[in-house]
Amino acid sequence: MPNQDSRVLAIIGQGYVGLPLAMAAVDAGWMVFGIDNADARVSEINSGSSPVEDISDQQLQASMAKGMYTASTDFSKVSQASVITICVPTPLNEKREPDLELLRSAAAAIAPHISNETLVVSESTSYPGTLRDVIIPIVNHLKPSASENIYFATAPERVNPGDPVWNQKNTPRLVGAIDSHSELRAMEFYGSICDLVVSVSTPEVAEAAKLLENTFRLVNIALVNEITQLCSTNNINIHEVIDAASSKPYGFMPFRPGVGVGGHCIPVDPLYLTWWARQSNAQARLVESADTINSQMPRYIAERALGLMQKKTDSPRVLILGVAYKPGIADVRETPVTELRNFLVDQGVTVAWHDPLVSKWENSEPVDLDWDCDVAILATSQPGMNLNKLIDRGVSILDCTNTLEIGGGVIGI
Ligand SMILES: NC(=O)c1ccc[n+]([C@@H]2O[C@H](COP(=O)([O-])OP(=O)(O)OC[C@H]3O[C@@H](n4cnc5c(N)ncnc54)[C@H](O)[C@@H]3O)[C@@H](O)[C@H]2O)c1
Numbered sequence: 001m002p003n004q005d006s007r008v009l010a011i012i013g014q015g016y017v018g019l020p021l022a023m024a025a026v027d028a029g030w031m032v033f034g035i036d037n038a039d040a041r042v043s044e045i046n047s048g049s050s051p052v053e054d055i056s057d058q059q060l061q062a063s064m065a066k067g068m069y070t071a072s073t074d075f076s077k078v079s080q081a082s083v084i085t086i087c088v089p090t091p092l093n094e095k096r097e098p099d100l101e102l103l104r105s106a107a108a109a110i111a112p113h114i115s116n117e118t119l120v121v122s123e124s125t126s127y128p129g130t131l132r133d134v135i136i137p138i139v140n141h142l143k144p145s146a147s148e149n150i151y152f153a154t155a156p157e158r159v160n161p162g163d164p165v166w167n168q169k170n171t172p173r174l175v176g177a178i179d180s181h182s183e184l185r186a187m188e189f190y191g192s193i194c195d196l197v198v199s200v201s202t203p204e205v206a207e208a209a210k211l212l213e214n215t216f217r218l219v220n221i222a223l224v225n226e227i228t229q230l231c232s233t234n235n236i237n238i239h240e241v242i243d244a245a246s247s248k249p250y251g252f253m254p255f256r257p258g259v260g261v262g263g264h265c266i267p268v269d270p271l272y273l274t275w276w277a278r279q280s281n282a283q284a285r286l287v288e289s290a291d292t293i294n295s296q297m298p299r300y301i302a303e304r305a306l307g308l309m310q311k312k313t314d315s316p317r318v319l320i321l322g323v324a325y326k327p328g329i330a331d332v333r334e335t336p337v338t339e340l341r342n343f344l345v346d347q348g349v350t351v352a353w354h355d356p357l358v359s360k361w362e363n364s365e366p367v368d369l370d371w372d373c374d375v376a377i378l379a380t381s382q383p384g385m386n387l388n389k390l391i392d393r394g395v396s397i398l399d400c401t402n403t404l405e406i407g408g409g410v411i412g413i
Pocket residue numbers: 012013014015016017018035036037038041087088089090102103105106109123124125126156157158159160161264265
């Protein structure tokens with residue numbers, strides 16, 4: 001049984017959230033077991049190769065060489081931990097409703113091995129009530145009877161993959177614990193890793209705050225995507241409009257338009273909120289409307305791009321530049337570029353893509369910039385893409401990223 005003061009941490013799920021947390025904890029002097037149910041993920045990590053951009057192979061290898069970090073599929077390792085954090089995905093099901101199966105199975109897998117006095121924290125994003133009504137009952141039902149005092153908290157992760165400024169240490173951490181002893185333990189744990197820990201009165205407040213943060217972004221992106229379409233119809237440059245509005249020193253925050261929203265958070269978390277609203281016979285109308293506007297952006301972009309073709313042809317060829325959901329990373333989860341491509345293909349367009357960071361996407365491989373096309377769509381401005389080749393060839397590029405100079409064949413969104 002671990003001493004509750006021992007700095008041994010078990011992290012369930014070694015992805016974009018779990019692995020950076022593991023490395024931050026190692027830096028803070030914790031010995032970490034990174035537990036994942038995917039054999040391939042564990043082998044990759046143990047071979048010294050980091051699956052996430054924010055952690056370098058060198059950092060991972062150094063943690064392993066010091067004996068401070070190991071990855072494993074063995075859930076019984078949690079018996080040695082004084083703190084267990086759950087960092088598994090919380091996706092949507094086919095009805096676009098919360099799917100907590102992975103979270104439930106993670107709770108069920110750790111429960112039989114939990115030692116007395118262990119702190120269990122969920123970092124996964126979910127609707128208010130998930131810790132209290134889903135995780136705690138599973139753990140309490142399956143834990144060993146000798147493990148009487150288990151402490152629980154929610155500490156929603158705020159990592160922003162690829163962000164050069166904000167990281168585990170300097171991003172304030174929200175903690176909502178189930179009781180005062182749990183709060184103390186959670187504050188101590190996160191206080192050893194983060195510069196600032198903000199404790200709120202209940203886990204539900206922390207869970208709701210996380211949904212508010214990401215829904216705020218979804219709604220503002222939808223607003224700017226809507227205004228983009230109005231401006232474009234009236235030949236007004238939306239980026240100039242946003243820059244102009246940004247000169248107001250208070251009460252305005254700039255968001256930029258794009259192909260839509262992507263990644264594991266912004267397209268997903270607000271639908272946890274809309275589902276949660278429906279559970280109490282309410283409706284989150286603004287959020288639903290924002291979701292609809294963003295979902296229609298790929299189609300709008302595709303139609304704009306086809307409208308730019310200089311010569312009409314029955315078999316247009318479109319090159320998509322950048323398929324990851326945001327620049328600087330290889331993550332294609334929920335990328336809106338999928339809808340863009342699907343819509344174009346449905347219109348009979350031959351579509352190819354180029355992304356220096358992505359080697360395979362949806363069973364297809366990238367082409368190089370020599371690929372013969374009628375029009376190109378800059379969907380995500382990845383580093384390492386030299387588009388001069390295309391511009392010199394006279395290809396029209398629809399820039400959805402505001403990173404190219406407009407003119408000479410480059411048209412803004
Ligand atoms: N990626 C982000 O930017 C981000 C930011 C803030 C919060 N979150 C939230 O954090 C959670 C984790 O997201 P992520 O991006 O790290 O996911 P991820 O897909 O990058 O990694 C999750 C890992 O968990 C493993 N896993 C799945 N089910 C498991 C189980 N039952 N037991 C053990 N391992 C399991 C997977 O094999 C995978 O390696 C989600 O709730 C997400 O919404 C993500």
